[in-house]
Amino acid sequence: MSSLWFGAGAGSLALLGLLSVSPSAGGQAAGKPAPDAADTAFFETKVRPVLIEQCAACHGEKQQAGGLRLDTAEGLAKGASSGAVVVAGDVEKSALLRAIHYDGKIKMPPTGKLTGEQIAALTEWVRRGAKWPATKILPAGTSTSGGFTAAQRKFWSFQPVKRSAVPAVKNMGWVKNPIDAFILAKLEAKGLKPAPPADKRTLIRRVTFDLTGLPPTPAEVQAFLADKSPDAYVKLVDRLLASPRYGERWGRHWLDVVRYADSADSRGLGTEGDFSEAWRYRDWIVEALNRDLPYDQFIINQIAGDLLPPEETPHGAGTKLAALDPASRGMNIPGTIATGMLALGNWGNGDADKDKILTDIADDQVDVVSRGFMGLTVACARCHDHKFDPIATKDYYGLAGIFFSSHILPKLTPKGAGENFLRIPLETKADADRRAEYTKQTAELEARIKSESTAQYAAYVRSMLPETSRYVVAAWSYAHRPEAQAARTLADFAQAEKLQEIPLRNWLDTLGLNTDYRLMTTPVRDALNTPGVYVWRGVPDCPNLTVNTTDQPHMLLTFLLPPKSVSVHPGPNDGVAVEWVSPIAGTVQVTGKAVDADPACGNGVGWAVTHRQASGTVELTSGSFLNGGKQDFKEGKTPQNLNTIAVKPGDHLQLLVLPNGEYSCDTTTVDFVITQKDGPHAWNLTTDLTEEPLRANPRADRYGNPGVWRFTDMAGSRRPTGTPNPAIAAWRAAVTPASDTATVEKAAQEFANAFKATDASSPFAPASEAEESLLPAESRAALNGLRAQLAMMRRSPPPPIAFANGVQEGGVPESPHAGFHDVQVHIRGRYDRLGDMVPRHFPTILTGEVPAPKMQGSGRLELAEWIASPSHPLTGRVFVNRVWQYHFGDGIVRTPSNFGFLGERPTHPELLDWLASEFVAPVKGDNPYACGWSMKRLHRLMMLSNSYQQSSDPAPLTLKADPDNRLFGHMNRHRLEAEAVRDNVLAVSGNLDTTMGGVATRDINSGRRTLYLMTIRSDRSGYGPLFDAADANVSVERRTVSTVAPQALFLLNNPFLLSQTHLLAQSLAKAEPESASARIQAAYQRLYGRPANSQEVEIGLAFLARAAKETPTAGSVKSIAEGDLRPWEEYCQLLLCANEFLYID
């Protein structure tokens, strides 16, 4: 597939030499030797287009100026009336070249000199013998409406699949099933032998990785070795095919082909501009494989699953859209998810050019469907007729019309904005009706509760109004209590004064008399077993404050602590305040931010910045943000009043984070920076806390001022409101801390006369349900009765709506393509130069004279059924070849997504056809090989062959005769793929988490299979790309295998690897606590599935001895606690680095 241009003297042409086919010779013009594949490709790409486009108008079919015709081999051979125009191989003597160089009297073309590239191409062509291949390929720009040449029609992959006869072989004893006969026949023809059979240990390791991507356990190896029954191997294959790990392994192969990604953008946050529901498609694939969904259904679902009736019926009758009444049609939820294949494309979202977006989306879909299922590169015909294959531009637009008549965008966004992806609610009509009813009923009840509680609260507040001045006086007295009573609690005080504590606290808050919030005083080291993460709290759980002092991000529970950061978490009813107590008199500026650290759950938080002075507290700014949101208090981004704040010593500047109804997912990362405007000092909470997380709270600043930072639990306190009530202002003006009782009582009375609020702003009003204990019993009973009703209703809500990214019928709504319609040819691929209208149809070379079916709707279902037809020449061949490639390392066709002219030819065409015909053949009693589209039967067929069970070490003669193993005379050794490398490590360390499905994780340290690590199109820096995982930007037919040093660095130094090494060493120590050599044996069994030989044990023991000598006695806490585990960690790591661990024979 790939090719390097450098090499032999032929320069750029070396690459073309890789083409495996040599079209039959004939029709030579000037050149004698037959053109090889390189010549042919060169001629077709570089030479013929120039001759046709630049010369044929005057030297072609209609006109032969000077008697010369340059559009056929014969014409060239005949030459002009003046004589030959080309002398093969002689650049100097060829008149044609002189003419195009404008060297002599005749200058061609007369309208203008050819480009340098064109001249060079014709010159090179002459130099190489001016060979004119017989294979007729339609030149660019011409239409194929007139039909195809015989050569095109006869191209191998367009021929119907024939059930080839099984060839006869000499060594019949080697033939376990017909596959072996096909393989052996070719080997014998060359006088070669297959490799000996792989031994049982090698075999179980090969088969287990092949089908599940995981190693066999030592117990599984033992059981297989012990099973001497003739069908031991068959049982092994069947056991693995039945494992749910099979779908995860083989699903990944298919995801490569369909350019699967979990997220299109680096943030991966699931915004509307991302296809964050992609994972449902991935899970559908895994599940489809595990239940062995027949491949024809697999195809139909991915192209048109949304159009299938709700109950999946066998392919055939009853699946037609027209058979169903659209109004009553339920939704096919799995089928809709399956169409994710078409929705996860990569087409340059964000382009301002909306017409280009629409054409690019259709192009992506034409490409993934035609290449993925048919191995046909139809997308090459977007701008011009396909240069190599008989696919006309009209055929491209015939297919594109189907996709232009479908949509994956809800509608186009305004100019300049990125497109949003369609999110399809996965809900039947009945579900939707139920949900609407539920929403209506709960809303009604909530409204009733709201109005009832407002009325009850107001009644209560009215009843308390006469108490106003008493509470005000009490609040003032408490706030200014004598020094000796400093420790007296508000609860105690309220009880003594026969007042309610809650309203009294509210009055303290409202009047600006509140005392300090409660300090968090309990530090916890290494929270959640994460070294370097500290938590401060007061009450047992929340509110709390977390400091990540490390340079690494830490994913804990569901939240992510960024490196070197401070995060806070409010309690059920209580906010958290981080406070700066001014050590200076002067002017400061506040900057900072609050960021949701837990975007995956919760409902956002409220926030405020307040300034508490002796005279009371004012709110400088406040607001709230939704889940996943953030608030930046950067300079210039917030109200002016954060920029210039006059402070006196003892003033508090506070950043408050408050729960928003629900608190459990409210972890919020904060920055809080105070900068002195009239002096040199600055205070940065994050820096101070991450440097020294364990200093007392309150803590001194870095200048030695005591008590500057405080982090506190607001313990139910109400935060001040932004606009002070005039009555409160008058009260504050009337009293000072020095006021005598009479003055205070008088001011309180005046305040009571003026302050008659009965709404929620009254300090008497319960702030929430939690404070309803203030209300009279009958009020509470009334409210609680209603609430009980609501709670009952809420106990059985309709399930949450799930969404899928998929495709729906009709072009993008409100766009020029809305609805169902054919499209015009886009001349040269440009939407602003439209040609003929093309009816929607399938590539003509494949349908022949049969007219396209009438498209119902977009035509996707018709397209899907046509592709999934057992008589389609490409569908079966392409799929069995892909499966063969993953089992054997190479395909029978080594370009699995290109079965066209530029693709390779099958090494075993008869075998390919035999497999393709068995794959689609209905399962019947008389044919043991028929698969009936079952993928699992196909695996079985291949894996039970002797060909599959060969050793990876070929017979020397076979290796010499067939170094590329095109004859499959041995098994190909291969390195584990990125997913299998990591999964293997997790499996042997005993840390593999086999949970299936769901949203992808970003945490490489997770025990989940690598299939579930998030792939993001804009990020190629992660684990996967390092080990050649598929690039989610393109369809990957086959992975490259690179061996580069960064892979070794990962295995040597990455923290994930080291932590797994530790776990492995620990678990081996547990299994074999006593003997070192027994432990080495256990390691070999677990990692390599075999015992260690004496030499290996010796090497291991010697290494361990050296390591023990050099292990530092004063190492990390871990190494001291676990005694002599360090040498074993080092040893286990090198075993994980060994070739035997990463290569499968």
Add this chain to the structure above:
Amino acid sequence: MKRTDPEHDRLPAYYSRREMLQGFANGFGMLGLAGLLADEARADARADANPLLPKPPMFPARAKRVIFLFMSGGPSHVDTFDPKPRLTAEMGKPLPFAKPSLERTKTGNLLGSPFAFKKYGQAGTEVSELFPHVGGCVDDLCVIRGMYADNINHNGACLQMNTGEQAFSRPSLGSWLLYGLGSENQNLPGFLVISPAQPAQGAPLWSSSFLPAAYQGTLVNDLSNPIANLKNPLFPAGRQRDQLDTLRQLNDLHRHKHIEQSQLNARIAAFELAYRMQTEAPEAFNTDSESVETKKLYGMDDKTTEIFGKQCLLARRMVERGVRMVQVYHTQTGTRASCQLWDQHGNLRNGLKENCASTDKPIAGLLKDLKARGLLKDTLVVWGGEFGRTPTAENSDGREHHPFGFTMWMAGGGIKPGMVYGATDEFGWHATENKVHVHDLHATILHLMGIDHTKLTYQYGGRYYRLTDVYGEIVKPILA
């Protein structure tokens, strides 16, 4: 190689010369050996051989390496390198001709540059007052004033400038260069992308796409910790040497059981390289050893220029060590970081000034330093962004995206110095004279690197792809 490698002595005696060749001529820091045995090694090359081995150019190259200074967001040409007196004279009047139908938003009337231009150097090239230091180097530059591109949005335009294609995934310029030429230093990534903040859409801009993954650019965003996994936080270094030696013993036992071995050997060699990279890569990225003068030259002593200065100095250290391409994205100034720093829809007067101030001295420093070290003659330096900006005003102090005519400049390896090539119309709207399309720029860069852009191809998905698709003409008048 500049030094003999002590690891040679560690090879077990039973390695035959043939095995040595198969296993270790894969490059991995042993270029001397690889060079000596090059022909034999190439004949042996298989899919699993080191894909980054240096390969000779198709014809003698004028440049061996590229530094691409990418001003992310689209720098305004009429305020930097393309003076337009008439634009200033007719400020406030409408553009006297129709704008193209492809518009992002409606812009207003003509907005003259708020910045003065002045002639610099012997060439007398006019450069804005925003770039006094670069102006001082103008005799080394070839300023291309007739650039044009196709896409009006950052994503598509960045993609085109880096890969040639606007919508779909294609290999980037750096990946094509690595594919075509390999890298001269096997101990460092061959294609580095230095960007403190992510430029628009990230990795697709340096992706290898369908080329093998080894040709992908390596992103360095943390300037102090550039390469992942270079340090083992647990085991002392001496232990790792013992691990590798023991690993080799075990691998040998495994290896000798099998006949076909090239991939196994390649992996053994990769570990040895990794071991050496642990000391060599940190050294390469450590700018502490540079003299005070050098750091000053790049502006690393000044908060305004410190970050981009360090990026430029790293770029020099990399090309000095044989890295094939370094792309330096300007995404962070002393005060702000953004994926589209040069995107002055507003705040043109201050924002553009700040951008220029934070890059001017570092760029000039880089050019002078390269020159002083004799590197400029075969290092190609390219400056520009994904497009320019409208000569018409967006609101009162901004300009919109503008792909129809803009400026880039090149310097060094094979470029004619001290010249201006091409022009836009009198208002700076359309490229009118000696137009250079992005494809032409790419063709020219490949040409300077000794590669025919029409011949560097890769077969994928049924056709041969190249960086310039089916376009691209080499801009011959600017070649030295």
